[in-house]
Amino acid sequence: MSGFVGVLMLDTAFPRIPGDAGNADSYPFPVRLRVVPGAGSTEIVQGTAPPPALTAAFIDAARALEAEGAVGLVSTCGFLVHIQEELAAAVKIPVMLSAxxxxxxxxxxxxxxxxxxxxxxxxxxxxxxxxxxxxxxxxxxxxxxxxxxxxxxxxxxxxxxxxxxxxxxxxxxxxxxxxxxxxxxxxxxxxxxxxxxxxxxxxxxxxxxxxxxxxxxxxxxxxxxxxxxx
Missing domain, CATH: 3.40.50.1860 (Rossmann fold)
Known part of the structure; x- marks a missing residue:
C-alpha cells in the first residue's frame, strides 16, 4: 500500500475528538490533514458556495496534497459539496468533499x-x-x-x-x-x-x-x- 487520503479541513479551534473527520486517528489508513486558513464554520456552513478566494484556497490545498502523493481527497465539512465539481476538475485524483x-x-x-x-x-x-x-x-x-x-x-x-x-x-x-x-x-x-x-x-x-x-x-x-x- 502507498499514498494517503488527503483531508481538507476547515479552520477551527474546537476539539477534534476520535471519530471526527479532522482527527487523523479516525481513519484506519494513512491520511494527511490540511487546514485551509480563513475557512471557518461560519464561512462554509452556508446555502451557497464560499467566496472565490476561499474556493481558490481549497483548490490550492487540494493540488498540494495531490503533489505530495494523495490518492484521493475528502473534507471535514459536507457543505463543501458546493465546490465539489470545481475542485474535482482541478486535480487528477478522486474527490468526495462531502458525505x-x-x-x-x-x-x-x-x-x-x-x-x-x-x-x-x-x-x-x-x-x-x-x-x-x-x-x-x-x-x-x-x-x-x-x-x-x-x-x-x-x-x-x-x-x-x-x-x-x-x-x-x-x-x-x-x-x-x-x-x-x-x-x-x-x-x-x-x-x-x-x-x-x-x-x-x-x-x-x-x-x-x-x-x-x-x-x-x-x-x-x-x-x-x-x-x-x-
Whole structure:
C-alpha cells in the first residue's frame, strides 16, 4: 500500500475528538490533514458556495496534497459539496468533499426508501446544499443539530469564539434522540447519512437508537483509499 487520503479541513479551534473527520486517528489508513486558513464554520456552513478566494484556497490545498502523493481527497465539512465539481476538475485524483456524495448509492441500496440526513444546519442544507449535491428534497428527511446548544456553541461560532472543550455526551444524546424521532415519524426510513464531519463520533449512538445503518465522510474516504490499493 502507498499514498494517503488527503483531508481538507476547515479552520477551527474546537476539539477534534476520535471519530471526527479532522482527527487523523479516525481513519484506519494513512491520511494527511490540511487546514485551509480563513475557512471557518461560519464561512462554509452556508446555502451557497464560499467566496472565490476561499474556493481558490481549497483548490490550492487540494493540488498540494495531490503533489505530495494523495490518492484521493475528502473534507471535514459536507457543505463543501458546493465546490465539489470545481475542485474535482482541478486535480487528477478522486474527490468526495462531502458525505452527500454517497447519497445516490445509498438510495439505490435502500430500494429507493427515504434516507435520513443529519446536518450541521438544516436551513443551509435546504437553502442550497441538497441542490448542489443533486439530491431531491422530497426523497430525504433532513434534520439539523443546530438546535443542540453544545454543538452550536462549539462548532457553529467564529473560530475566535470556539471553546477548547466539547460536551460530546450532550451532542451524542441530542443526535440519538433526533434520529429516533425521525424513524418514529417515518418507519420507512432506511439509513442515515451524516452531512457533517463532526457527527461521526455519534454514529454508534444513532445506530443503537434507530436500528438503522449510518454512513459518513469516513466511508467516502475508505472508498477512495481501497480503490487506490493494488
Amino acid at each position: 452527500l456524495s454517497l447519497y445516490p448509492a445509498l438510495r439505490l441500496a435502500s430500494g429507493n426508501r427515504p434516507v435520513g440526513i443529519l446536518t450541521a444546519s438544516r436551513q443551509s442544507l435546504l437553502a442550497g446544499g441538497l441542490a448542489s449535491a443533486g439530491i431531491d428534497p422530497a426523497a430525504v428527511h433532513v434534520a439539523g443539530v443546530q438546535g443542540c446548544t453544545a454543538f452550536a456553541e462549539a462548532i457553529l461560532r467564529p473560530k475566535s469564539e470556539q471553546p477548547d472543550t466539547l460536551n460530546a455526551e450532550a451532542i451524542g444524546t441530542y443526535c440519538a434522540s433526533l434520529a429516533a424521532g425521525m424513524v418514529a415519524k417515518d418507519p420507512r426510513l432506511a439509513c442515515f447519512l451524516l452531512e457533517c464531519g463532526n457527527l461521526p463520533p455519534y454514529a454508534d449512538r444513532i445506530r443503537q437508537a434507530t436500528g438503522r445503518p449510518v454512513f459518513g465522510i469516513g466511508d467516502a474516504a475508505a472508498l477512495l483509499w481501497r480503490g487506490a490499493q493494488g
